[in-house]
Structures are given as C-alpha cells and as structure tokens.
Amino acid sequence: MKSIVENAVQAKAEVEKLEMQGYSRDDIYIFAHYKEREEDISDALDTEEVGMKEQGFLDSMKNLVSSRGDELRSKMEAAGLTAEEASDAEKELDHGKLVVIAKRD
Numbered sequence: 001m002k003s004i005v006e007n008a009v010q011a012k013a014e015v016e017k018l019e020m021q022g023y024s025r026d027d028i029y030i031f032a033h034y035k036e037r038e039e040d041i042s043d044a045l046d047t048e049e050v051g052m053k054e055q056g057f058l059d060s061m062k063n064l065v066s067s068r069g070d071e072l073r074s075k076m077e078a079a080g081l082t083a084e085e086a087s088d089a090e091k092e093l094d095h096g097k098l099v100v101i102a103k104r105d
Helices: 008-020 034-046 057-063 067-080 084-094
Strands: 002-005 030-032 098-100
Touching: 002 008, 002 084, 008 030, 008 034, 030 034, 030 057, 030 067, 067 084, 084 098
Parallel strands: none
Antiparallel strands: 002 098, 030 098
C-alpha cells in the first residue's frame, strides 16, 4: 500500500487511516527526499525507518556510497514497492512530497 501526500499533517492522517485498517506503526514507513525531514516525521509519528532488517546487510552497505535517490529507491523496494513504483515515488519526493508505505510481514 503506497500513498503520496503533501506534508506531515496529511502523512499523520494517512497513518491514522492505515491503523484503522489494521496496520501497526511498525508496518508503516514514511519517506522524504531530505533525510532529516524523513527522520523528524518518522519520530513524530512513531513510524518505522527501513533498516538492515528490511534491506539486508549488503544492500544497506551499498547505500552508504550511493546517491540519496538510489538509497531512497532501494529502501522503498525493501518496504514492498516494485522497482518501477519506487522510481515513480522517488520522483514525487523530488517535488517535496512524502511517500507513505504500509507493509505487513
């Protein structure tokens, strides 16, 4: 499940909607083009950040040397998007929007 939103207020509403659909905050990921903004919103809304558990060690290490766009696409794929969906979503991030992904394990 993927949603594109304009700001943190809309992201919060989307998270609440997903919770009503049975997703836990551990199942919800929020992406922003700027890492600091992504971290701030994830902290404020108590949602998850994609880490080694979702990505795997080698992909996580590869992201240390790749561009932010490559890193975002990789993390969105780890959160459940196809490569094409992640590429489209990353373009939305370039325009200042946020991407909310919900994925159940």
